[in-house]
Amino acid sequence: MSxxxxxxxxxxxxxxxxxxxxxGGITALSEVSFTVEPGTVHALIGPNGAGKSSCFNVxxxxxxxxAGRVRLGDLDLTGTAPHKLAxxxxxxxxxxxxxxxxxxxxDNVMLGRHVLTKGGFVTGGLRLPRTVRTERRHVxxxxxxxxxxxxxxxxxxxxxxLPYGDAKRVDIARALAVEPTILLLDExxxxxxxxxxxxxxxxxxxxxxxxGISVLLVExxxxxxxxxxxxxxxxxxxxxxxxxxxAQVQSDPEVxxxxxxxxxE
Amino acid sequence: MSDTLVETPVPVEPARKRRNWAKIAGVAALLVVxxxxxxxxxxxxxxxxxxxxxxxxVVGAVGLTLLVGQAGQLSLAHPFFLLVGAVSYAxxxxxxxxxxxxxxxxxxxxxxxxxxxxxxxxxxxxxxxVSGRLRGIYLGVASLSLVFLGLYLGQSLDMLSGGTSSxxxxxxxxxxxxxxxxxxxxxxxxxxxxxxxxxxxxLFLVIAIGSYLLARGAVRSRVGRAWRAVRDNExxxxxxxxxxxxxxxxxxxxxxxxxxxxxxxTALWLDLVKPDENEFIGTYSITVAIGYLAMVLIGGLxxxxxxxxxxVVVNGLPQLLTLGATEFGWFASAGAGGLSPVLVSAFVYGxxxxxxxxxxxxxxxxxGRRLTSRQGDRR
Numbered sequence: 001m002s003x004x005x006x007x008x009x010x011x012x013x014x015x016x017x018x019x020x021x022x023x024g025g026i027t028a029l030s031e032v033s034f035t036v037e038p039g040t041v042h043a044l045i046g047p048n049g050a051g052k053s054s055c056f057n058v059x060x061x062x063x064x065x066x067a068g069r070v071r072l073g074d075l076d077l078t079g080t081a082p083h084k085l086a087x088x089x090x091x092x093x094x095x096x097x098x099x100x101x102x103x104x105x106x107d108n109v110m111l112g113r114h115v116l117t118k119g120g121f122v123t124g125g126l127r128l129p130r131t132v133r134t135e136r137r138h139v140x141x142x143x144x145x146x147x148x149x150x151x152x153x154x155x156x157x158x159x160x161x162l163p164y165g166d167a168k169r170v171d172i173a174r175a176l177a178v179e180p181t182i183l184l185l186d187e188x189x190x191x192x193x194x195x196x197x198x199x200x201x202x203x204x205x206x207x208x209x210x211x212g213i214s215v216l217l218v219e220x221x222x223x224x225x226x227x228x229x230x231x232x233x234x235x236x237x238x239x240x241x242x243x244x245x246x247a248q249v250q251s252d253p254e255v256x257x258x259x260x261x262x263x264x265e
Numbered sequence: 266m267s268d269t270l271v272e273t274p275v276p277v278e279p280a281r282k283r284r285n286w287a288k289i290a291g292v293a294a295l296l297v298v299x300x301x302x303x304x305x306x307x308x309x310x311x312x313x314x315x316x317x318x319x320x321x322x323v324v325g326a327v328g329l330t331l332l333v334g335q336a337g338q339l340s341l342a343h344p345f346f347l348l349v350g351a352v353s354y355a356x357x358x359x360x361x362x363x364x365x366x367x368x369x370x371x372x373x374x375x376x377x378x379x380x381x382x383x384x385x386x387x388x389x390x391x392x393x394x395v396s397g398r399l400r401g402i403y404l405g406v407a408s409l410s411l412v413f414l415g416l417y418l419g420q421s422l423d424m425l426s427g428g429t430s431s432x433x434x435x436x437x438x439x440x441x442x443x444x445x446x447x448x449x450x451x452x453x454x455x456x457x458x459x460x461x462x463x464x465x466x467x468l469f470l471v472i473a474i475g476s477y478l479l480a481r482g483a484v485r486s487r488v489g490r491a492w493r494a495v496r497d498n499e500x501x502x503x504x505x506x507x508x509x510x511x512x513x514x515x516x517x518x519x520x521x522x523x524x525x526x527x528x529x530x531t532a533l534w535l536d537l538v539k540p541d542e543n544e545f546i547g548t549y550s551i552t553v554a555i556g557y558l559a560m561v562l563i564g565g566l567x568x569x570x571x572x573x574x575x576x577v578v579v580n581g582l583p584q585l586l587t588l589g590a591t592e593f594g595w596f597a598s599a600g601a602g603g604l605s606p607v608l609v610s611a612f613v614y615g616x617x618x619x620x621x622x623x624x625x626x627x628x629x630x631x632x633g634r635r636l637t638s639r640q641g642d643r644r
Contacts, residue, residue: 124486
């Protein structure tokens with residue numbers, strides 16, 4: 001990351017391979033496969049109840065699939081404890097802002113550095129010069145990330161005092177603070193107005209371009225998805241019904257049927 | 266917004282914080298008062314004892330606010346760890362041949378103090394399977410069972426605790442040959458002899474300041490951030506790589522260690538280790554559990570300076586009122602069934618909690634913050 005060159009070179013593809021997820025008799029995901037190519041923005045869409053969130057939770061380790069694998073390059077992420085994913089380069093943001101409301105923006109985003117730093121109660125409590133120096137370095141990086149997301153002027157403000165749109169950006173900043181190679185965004189535009197959604201789209205593209213990382217987003221806002229995604233996967237009733245560039249997916253009769261309920265011609 | 270998000274080597278520059286001179290002056294003045302407190306109180310040792318009791322409260326409350334405020338785990342088990350700390354110190358430092366059946370390992374007192382704190386930390390860690398699974402009021406009630414366990418063990422393990430009738434004396438504290446006891450001749454500061462109580466004051470002061478700084482540092486660093494994240498959203502904490510169960514266990518361990526230290530100090534303060542006779546009134550009772558909870562609530566959950574302020578209110582007030590009663594005859598007309606210092610102070614801090622919850626959930630810490638108008642809190 002410290003090279004003056006502009007993009008990361010260690011980004012690998014995230015492959016969802018034949019994933020099936022059952023809860024008792026209910027099949028939430030059925031043989032779903034798609035690949036998030038390195039350095040692309042990949043959208044996962046579908047009507048309500050299509051299995052987007054289930055799929056997202058399988059990737060982020062909250063659910064273990066009944067069958068199938070999730071791979072990041074050569075790493076098999078299937079069944080990896082969720083807390084180990086951050087260290088493997090998976091950053092994620094949350095649909096409903098999951099920040100500490102009373103802590104400052106800086107403090108919240110610094111949590112993203114957890115796996116990149118060391119130290120327990122005693123080393124932290126003693127505030128040894130070495131610890132403080134390391135921390136200062138990480139704070140500087142965090143401020144850089146916040147600057148990129150446009151919340152650098154809010155660093156000392158408690159998150160509870162932020163407008164919703166800014167809080168969403170802080171949530172993404174925290175996911176980026178992990179220095180991920182793949183960024184999972186859960187409905188980044190949920191709750192945002194049209195202007196904020198457009199700005200969010202620009203930001204997502206910008207960070208993909210600047211870092212060269214992959215982005216997988218689950219999103220309802222079709223305008224945002226079609227505007228920024230390099231590739232779109234569509235789920236319906238737990239099955240993958242389309243997978244391709246936005247233009248192709250948009251005109252796919254299966255997708256239109258799933259969304260509008262019309263009979264495919 | 267910057268154009269690039271590529272990490273650039275950051276020149277390490279000295280922190281250019283704006284020094285808040287008023288704050289620094291205030292802290293310096295407070296330190297001077299604390300250091301010269303034995304001189305100020307002179308021969309009035311009762312005031313010094315009251316001050317020592319507040320310092321014990323500071324150590325315990327700082328530990329509890331880390332657990333309850335920072336890590337979000339309600340615990341009423343603090344008195345249990347006070348008891349474990351006090352008894353462990355007496356057992357580890359106690360003289361084996363001292364008296365009859367009492368167990369004593371005869372370790373140097375400093376080693377015994379550290380050992381007692383370590384034992385409390387381990388016992389706290391052992392409670393982690395429970396504290397990690399329960400939350401809120403359920404954890405509160407479960408932790409309360411430890412107080413009853415302490416009561417039972419204290420009464421039944423006479424050879425360790427000394428039993429309820431006589432208790433056992435805690436060995437005199439000693440660091441590198443310097444004894445915290447009366448000596449002849451004693452060193453003096455500005456004409457005031459520095460005897461046992463004065464020495465204990467300085468010991469307690471150093472430990473209280475150390476506890477404060479350690480907790481402040483932890484809250485500002487990685488471990489504190491992890492605690493707050495676990496408190497506010499476990500899923501998010503997990504996604505950021507925090508091992509939630511370990512973070513919870515760590516908070517309980519640390520908090521228990523602080524309580525253990527407060528227990529050692531309590532033994533030295535009372536000059537006696539004696540298990541309680543019932544669960545409601547006593548040194549290690551439910552009343553004490555509620556008192557510690559009151560400290561962290563009044564001070565503002567999670568705030569370290571707040572915990573200190575809470576300790577001053579909750580531990581200081583009854584001491585002060587008792588002093589008033591003996592020195593100036595307050596409550597003289599009370600008689601049986603009337604007001605006692607302890608009762609009055611219970612009312613005062615009860616009322617303080619109600620006021621805090623109603624008008625300033627951030628507690629004294631938030632009021633202080635507003636007065637100094639510093640933006641962004643550290644909770």
